[in-house]
Amino acid sequence: MLRHLWMRTAAEVFARERPAQVLVSGDPKHPSACVALYAPPDSPGTLRLLGALDLGEPADLPARSDEALADLARKLWRLGVPVDLGHLPTDTRLISQLRQQKPAFAMIGLRTRDERGLPALALEGEWSDPAMAIGRRRRQSLARKRRRAEANFGKVRLQMIAPGPETATEDMDLAFAVEANSWKRRAGTAIIQQPRQLEFFRLYGQRAAKLGILRLAFLEIGGAPAAVHYGVEIDNIFWSLRVGYDERFGSVSPGDLLMFDLVKDCVARGVSRFELCGKDADWTRRWSNHSRPIAAVRLYPLTLSGFGSLAGDLTALGLRKTRWRQSKRGARA
Template sequence: MEFSAIHIPVFDLNTAEGATAHQRAWRHLESRATLPTQHPDFVAALRPTLLAGDELALFQVESEGRFEAVLPLARSRRAFSRWRLAGDDEVFEPGDVLARDSVAAHRLATLVARERRPLIMARVPASSAFVPELREAMRGRGLVDIRPAPPCPTIALDESWGEPESHFSARRRSDFRRAARRAAEFGEATFEILTPTPGDFDAAFDAAIAVEAAGWKRAAGSAIACDPRKEAFFRAYLKAASENWNCRISFLRLGGRIAAMHLAVELGGRHWLYKIGFDERFGRCSPGTLLMLHALGDAARRGIKRFELMGDAESWIADLWTREAHPCVQLRTYPFGPAGAAAFAADSARWTWRRLARVRR
C-alpha cells in the first residue's frame, strides 16, 4: 500500500490540539458514523471524568487535508498496559473505528498494527470493516483474538409502531392495560419527551438521576448517582448532546410525581437509550414498561428508524421487548514482543481459570 500524501499522526487527546483534531475528523466523517460513541463529545466527556489520568491518543489517517479514519484509544500509565477503545472499561457500550471506507480502515489498521502495545476493543459491531483489516494487518506482527461479545438489542421501527401495543401478544397487551389501570390509581398519567437546551438540561438531568436512585439500582450500586465520576461523565456527555438538540430526557409522571425516566440521544435517525429508571414506590404499575411503550410510539411517529437499547441483551429485554440484536465481537491483539507476550499470558490464565470454574459448577 502506497502511503505518499497520506499523513498518519497520533494526536494526544489530552491536549487542545488533539481535541480539535477529533472535532475536525467528526465534521469530515459524520455521515459514516454508525454509533453515538463515535462522536467526539463522548470522548471529551470521558477525558476529565472516567478517564482522568489515563493516556489518550487519537490514531488517525489524513489525506490531502481530509480525515479518512480515526480511532480514540486510552491506556493507563502503568508498565505493559494495553491500548483499549476509549470508554470500554468505563461504560462498556459498543464502539468502532470511524472510517470513510474500507481503504481508510485498512490504512488505520496498518497504523495500529505497527504499535508495540497490545490492543483490546471489548465490544465492536461484528460488521465492522476494521476487524478483518486489522486481522490482515497483524500478519507477521503478532496474534489476533476475535471472539463473541454481548450483542446490542435493537427494535426496527416503522409506521405501525406508532401504536406499539399492536406488536405484542394478547397476553402482553392485557398486561399493559392492567399496568395502565394501576397507574391511574396514583393519579393522572402524563408523558414528557424533552429535548433540553443547555440552559434547562441540568434540572431535567438531576430529576432523572434522582428517579433512578429511588429504584433498585441504588441498592445494587449501579445508579448513576452512586458514582460521582460516572454522574459527571453522563452530565457532560448529554449536556454536550443538548447543544446540538440530540439529547432526549423522558419522564412518566403519575399524579404529578415522576415515576420513570429515560436518558437517550438521537443520531443518524436512531434513538439510543442509555439509561432507564423508575421509582419503586410506583413499582406495582410497571412504570418503566409504560414509559417504554410511549417512547417507542413517539419515536415511530417522528420517523425514527430504530430504537437501540444500549447496554447488554439482558433477559428482561429479550422476554418483553425484542430478541433482535446487533452481534458484536471482542478484538484483542498481541504484538510480538514483551508487552504482547505479557498480555497473552495474562489473558490465557484468565480464560483457563474461567473454563475450570465452569467445569467445577
C-alpha cells in the same frame, strides 16, 4: 456530531491523566477512518478504546472504505502495545481487516459468549403503529398495568423534556435519582455510585443540551417520576443511553409503560429509529427488532508487553472459569 461529542467528552473524563492517542486514516481534517485510544490507569502498558469499555458500550468504528480500515488496522498493530477494543460486533469489517493485517506471531483475542449488542427498533412497517406491533397479549397486559397504576398511585403520563443548558443539570440529577431507586443501587451499578461515569454523563448532557439534542423521558405516576430514559435525538434517531425505574412502582412495570409511550411519541414525531444501545438484555429483546452478535476483542503484538498482557488475560480467564466451576459444584451440593 453525535460521535464527536461522545469522544470529546470521554477524552476529557477518562483520559485526563494522559492525553488520548488518535489514529487517522486519510486527511486528518476529513479522515476516512479514525480511532481514539487512551492508557487506562488500572491497566498500565495497554491502550483502550476511548468511550466504550468504561461506559459499558459495544462500539463499531465507522470508515469510508475497506482501504481506510486496512490502513487503520496496520496502524493499530504498529503501536506495538496491547490494545483493548472492548466489545465489537463480530460482523464488523474491522475484525476481518485486523486479521488480514496481523503481523506474524501476533495474536487477536476474540472472546464470544453468544452475546448480542447494539439493540435497535426500526420505527417503520408494523412499528408505525406500536399498539398493533406489540400484539394483543402484550397490549392487554400493559393496559391492565396502566389501570392498576392509576388505581393505586394516580395518573400515568409521559413527560418528554428537551432541557436547555440552564435546567439540564437539575433535570439530569432527577433522572439519575430515579435510576438509583432500584436494584442498580444494590448492585453498585447506579450512575451516582460511579464518579467518572456520573461526570461523563453530566458533562455530555450539558453539551447535548446546548446543541438542543438532549432528551429526558419520564413516566410520571401520581405526579412522581417512576421511570426514565436519558438520551439524545439527532437526524430522526433516538439514542437511549441510560434507563432506570423506581422500584416502588415495580408492580406495574413502569419501564415497559414508559417504553411503550416513548415509542408512540417517537413515531408521532417522525423518529425513524430507536437505538437502545449497550448489550442485549431481557427487556431490550422485548422491544428491539435488530441486534448484532458481539465479541470482546484484544490485540497482542509480538512484544514483551504483548506476551505479558496475554499471559495475564489467560490467567484471569482461568481463574474465572475455576470460580464458575466451583459455584456449579456448590449449587449441586
